[in-house]
Amino acid sequence: MFKNFRNKFNKMFSHDIGIDLGTANTLVYLRGRGIILNEPSVVALNQKTGTVVAVGTQAKEMLGRTPQHITAIRPLVDGVISDFEVTEEMIAYFLNRAQADGRKFLGPRVVIGVPSGITNVETRAVRDATKNAGAREVFIVEEPMAAAIGIRLPVMEPVGSMIIDIGGGTTDIAVISLGGVVTFKNLKVAGDKLNNDITAYIRGEFKILIGEKTAEYIKIAIGTVLAGETPLEAVIKGRDLVTGLPREVVITDADIREATSQSIDTLLEAAKEVLETTPPEMIADVMNRGLYLSGGGALIRGLDTMLREYLKIPVHIAEDPLTAVARGTGVILENLPKYFEVLIQNEDDLPPAR
Ligand SMILES: Nc1ncnc2c1ncn2[C@@H]1O[C@H](COP(=O)(O)OP(=O)(O)OP(=O)(O)O)[C@@H](O)[C@H]1O
Ligand SMILES: [Mg+2]
Structure with missing residues (x-):
């Protein structure tokens, strides 16, 4: 009875939002609507004024291509917040956009995914960043749990x-x-490490320097962990380490396999x-x-x-x-009472440090 009332109350006065705060991509799920945002976790900052120039897709376009006073930052590294203030700005930006069509009376309730094995301090950072960004209540769920719920595995069963x-x-x-x-x-x-492996290998083998985006591009375009019958190839451009000038090389799937x-x-x-x-x-x-x-x-x-x-x-x-965690946060929002016990409630309920 009370739960029913609480649910109705929430629907009337606030949004319920699920967030997959990923190292690479942030996805936002709006209750009743589904996934409404899916953008790279990148923020571009103007160092002179300290203001945010762009967030998400627009900011990712700028990675490695900014003039000196603008920096494009990935505020999460290895699944953990490395730049607290920028993460907060990013969450605030996404929360704002999620509520763009009609702000409600109260701040949103937010279910947010964090990597498993995250420390109490890190969990707290995520909680604080989300609260400061305008959330009224924050529920934290471990990402593999959210992913399992998102793909409808029977997580509550024995x-x-x-x-x-x-x-x-x-x-x-x-x-x-x-x-x-x-x-x-x-x-x-994970994906970033594979990109770095590829960059390091190409530097070592071909003596050319490539950027993060190029490494990711060839990983996705021709990467395969098993050799197929026909080799896959890609032509990439980078800077020759010896001459300092641009140079093209042909990379094959065998190179990617060796690198990774x-x-x-x-x-x-x-x-x-x-x-x-x-x-x-x-x-x-x-x-x-x-x-x-x-x-x-x-x-x-x-x-x-x-x-x-x-x-x-x-x-x-x-x-x-790619959307499993975000869909999982959505399923949790739609059935908060059922999934209450899978949530990390607050620091006091956290499992002992591991
Ligand atoms: N087709 C593909 N083949 C190989 N890798 C891919 C492919 N598509 C995407 N990726 C990689 O998947 C990674 C992004 O995945 P995802 O969005 O699940 O990460 P995330 O949730 O942001 O990160 P995390 O969970 O570690 O915080 C990137 O490293 C990207 O290069
Ligand atoms: Mg993820």
Whole structure:
């Protein structure tokens, strides 16, 4: 009865908003509407005036292309807030846009995803940044849990569900049962690390310097962890380290494989470790039901097959893997009472430091 009233009250006077605050992309879910924003987590600042010049897609276009007094910043690194003030500005900007068609009486209630294994201090930073950005109430959920909910795994049931969310900054590997994370591992080997691997390899092998965007572009265009019958190629432009002049080279999928093989091995190894520390009953569940891949890294060509062969269990790529966490925050918003226990309520309820 009271809950009903509370829900109606909330609908009338405030928005309910879900946020996937990712290292690479921020997605915003508006209750009753779905995902209404999906933009890179980038902010461009004017250093002279200290003001925000652009946020999201517009700001990402500026990465590596700004005049001296403008800097384009990615305020989250490795899944964690590295620049608190800029993160706050970014959240405020997205919250404002989410409420653009009719601001309500009260600030929004916000469900926001954080990487698993985040420290209390980091959780607090996310909570404070979201509050300062105008949220009335903030509910925090671990990203792998949100992803699992987003792809409708039976997280509240006594069944082991395994998820690997490979984002830009972090990979979260978790086995979930009865609304809780049973075993997990969080590593800073994800999309950004692969981009860096590629940049370093091309610098070493071809003696040319490429930017972050180019590295990401070739990773997505020709990267595959398994060799196919026909090689994939891409022509890239960079700066010759010797002459200092622009130069073109042809890169193949074999180059990308070589560049990223160590990081991919680290991922496989970590997934195996999580399985090895999972209680037997739940291993049986995972063997029957398979593991699910989400996040942008789920789209790395051949990774599903490689995991299947390495772990000897079925592997599924989540439908629309890049939006799984945001959709999960949406499902939570639509059923807050049901999912209350999966939320990290406040610092006092946090699990002991890990
Ligand atoms: N088709 C693809 N193949 C390989 N990688 C991809 C593909 N599409 C996107 N990615 C990578 O996925 C990453 C972004 O994924 P996602 O949006 O899930 O990350 P995020 O949620 O912002 O980061 P995090 O969860 O670590 O905070 C980027 O590194 C991007 O390069
Ligand atoms: Mg993510």
